[in-house]
Amino acid sequence: MKKYVWSAGVAAAMAAGLVFMAPVSTRAEEPIPGGVYVGSLSLEGLTEKAAEKKVAEYVEDKLNQTITLEINGSQVSANAEELGLSWGNQDAVGDALKNTEIKGNLIKRYMKKKDLEVNPVKIDLDMDVDQEKISAFVNEKCGTAVTEAQNATITKQDGEFIITPEVVGTTVDIEATKNSLNEALNGEGTDGIVIAATVIEKEPDITAEDLSTIKDVLGTFSTDFSSSGASRSTNLAVGAAKLNGHVLMPGEVLSGYECMHPFTVENGYRTATAYENGRSVDSIGGGVCQISTTLYNASLFAELDIVQRQNHSMSVNYVKPSMDAAIAGTYKDLKISNPYDTPIYVEGYTSGKTLTFTIYGKETRPANRTLKFESQTLQRIDPGAPAEQVDNSLMPGQKVKVQSSHTGLRSQLYKCVYVDGELTERTLLNADTYNASKAIYRVGPAAPAAAPVEETPAAPEPTQPAETAAAPTEPAPAETQPLGPGYEYGPGMPAPTEAPAPAEPVPAPAETPAPVSPAEGPGGE
Numbered sequence: 262m263k264k265y266v267w268s269a270g271v272a273a274a275m276a277a278g279l280v281f282m283a284p285v286s287t288r289a290e291e292p293i294p295g296g297v298y299v300g301s302l303s304l305e306g307l308t309e310k311a312a313e314k315k316v317a318e319y320v321e322d323k324l325n326q327t328i329t330l331e332i333n334g335s336q337v338s339a340n341a342e343e344l345g346l347s348w349g350n351q352d353a354v355g356d357a358l359k360n361t362e363i364k365g366n367l368i369k370r371y372m373k374k375k376d377l378e379v380n381p382v383k384i385d386l387d388m389d390v391d392q393e394k395i396s397a398f399v400n401e402k403c404g405t406a407v408t409e410a411q412n413a414t415i416t417k418q419d420g421e422f423i424i425t426p427e428v429v430g431t432t433v434d435i436e437a438t439k440n441s442l443n444e445a446l447n448g449e450g451t452d453g454i455v456i457a458a459t460v461i462e463k464e465p466d467i468t469a470e471d472l473s474t475i476k477d478v479l480g481t482f483s484t485d486f487s488s489s490g491a492s493r494s495t496n497l498a499v500g501a502a503k504l505n506g507h508v509l510m511p512g513e514v515l516s517g518y519e520c521m522h523p524f525t526v527e528n529g530y531r532t533a534t535a536y537e538n539g540r541s542v543d544s545i546g547g548g549v550c551q552i553s554t555t556l557y558n559a560s561l562f563a564e565l566d567i568v569q570r571q572n573h574s575m576s577v578n579y580v581k582p583s584m585d586a587a588i589a590g591t592y593k594d595l596k597i598s599n600p601y602d603t604p605i606y607v608e609g610y611t612s613g614k615t616l617t618f619t620i621y622g623k624e625t626r627p628a629n630r631t632l633k634f635e636s637q638t639l640q641r642i643d644p645g646a647p648a649e650q651v652d653n654s655l656m657p658g659q660k661v662k663v664q665s666s667h668t669g670l671r672s673q674l675y676k677c678v679y680v681d682g683e684l685t686e687r688t689l690l691n692a693d694t695y696n697a698s699k700a701i702y703r704v705g706p707a708a709p710a711a712a713p714v715e716e717t718p719a720a721p722e723p724t725q726p727a728e729t730a731a732a733p734t735e736p737a738p739a740e741t742q743p744l745g746p747g748y749e750y751g752p753g754m755p756a757p758t759e760a761p762a763p764a765e766p767v768p769a770p771a772e773t774p775a776p777v778s779p780a781e782g783p784g785g786e
Contacts, residue, residue: 562620
């Protein structure tokens, strides 16, 4: 019986094409049995080398096929290079082919073949596309099918808020589309692939519903600039317009410097007075510190979060001490943040000679709660005697003011909260020091010393007739000449008829230098 079974197995093995006791070199060239696949490609009947060649050709066909993406009904085609298509597991496929070789004695080889018939070996191809190239392809070729989300906007016209609704955008989910492409590439066929890109809606960050909560005045403040000239007035109008209309969502921060810079003629600004190193100088954009100061006080009344604020190096005249906010690049800036759960709207404008900022939003504070801000001056610092700078272009005794004096200050600002008229909270906000600054004059050189007069012998008196001689006529006094506008006369000094030769310069009296700090311009008085 055993002999019969063994003979039957040998016969079956021989019928299956397996040669018992065949030389090793012959067995190595035996064809791959049925049941071995790479992707959808059957390798039955191929030797290992022939199988490797056929797989390479199969992959090449896949790499060269056209890939079509459908996006919102539109179709765009791409090739392998555009999408970064590659074969990622070439070495793994080669190793798998080697493992399909049937080795061993007749019985083992026969049993493996029968096993392949029941459990085929399927080696997956790892075809992959580059996600960055897909993204670039979609952005370049699918512009009409992809739309950007648009935020709702709000403007204030004729005292009313006007809201433009948001627009929902569409975008391609690159990760999901890549996965669909890979799945299609690793499937059957090499005649082209058509897949639908995964399109998702992109919601805007700001909706009309969000902006509809902007109705109430949270805080407002105005400052006067009636003493400003045309250039400074222009700077205030230009800078305020660049802040006007800004919407801050909850937690967002607004920077006065970032909104208003660059301070250039091309950006609408003119040259006006600013502070620099404790002195008044001319600077393009001079005066914009009054904008940041006015916005700062409106923000205090709106109870926004003050992220950054610095005082000027010298006091200003449009608010009380410790209520100012300087702008000097990013070193001195005003930054405010929205602490509320709803958006706020910043309104800024000039009207006549008044600058106004108002913060709008949704009022949630009790109606019986009011705010006051109390400025306290702790110390005044005398600027000292004026400093004089000799200017040989001036006449002796002439004097021209270069800079007015500034009294130094130490001051504090308190926030006071009242409920039903009763003080319930008093909080220190600022403690500031403002530098003293001397007045500065340009003065003419000292008058030259008078030359000594030489005495001459008296001439003999002529004989006169017996009558009174006529009194000699005295010369008329020199006519006083005006020195021109902007100059001050020295005490008791007559105006000379001729300009004397310039004298050696007299050095200005010693002056305590102001502390050096970065320019606060544009800014100023």
